[in-house]
């Protein structure tokens with residue numbers, strides 16, 4: 204689960220990662236792709252989709268994971284995939300021209316679990332991500348809001364993929380896997396996984 208960070212990071216003092224320990228050696232070669240099968244309640248703007256794909260490629264390459272995107276509507280029974288995650292984008296994946304007020308304490312995305320086990324099924328709450336991204340924009344960034352929303356969606360979804368690929372409910376101490384991110388961290392030019400968290404995703408797959 205990922206929330207918007209709107210309070211001082213005191214809770215980080217008490218967070219302890221119980222995930223698998225990170226591996227020290229270098230990263231392996233890119234392996235078989237991780238297939239993201241997505242369903243959208245409403246279509247994404249072209250700039251949003253392009254930037255989401257670009258940013259996701261960059262983030263997941265830190266864990267040597269190659270991502271392929273498929274629409275649920277294109278997916279037929281019997282289609283063979285190596286590694287599949289279902290992703291549902293709920294709400295409106297578009298930043299509204301007029302302000303929308305939402306409770307910022309709610310999650311921006313979450314991943315389903317069963318008996319403590321992380322399942323490959325995530326939901327992204329587009330309206331909350333849009334409000335968080337919009338709240339951090341300044342100056343000329345408003346002119347690129349569709350693109351910046353795509354970047355924010357990629358980081359929110361990559362956070363959930365960390366839980367799935369890392370097979371853990373705990374959070375990282377820094378970077379995309381942290382428990383809560385600020386609006387600025389969602390849209391800034393560069394914001395990555397902590398290398399230890401990226402390695403955790405690889406280790407859990409061994």
Ligand SMILES: [Zn+2]
Pocket residue numbers: 204205362366374381382
């Ligand atoms: Zn989380």
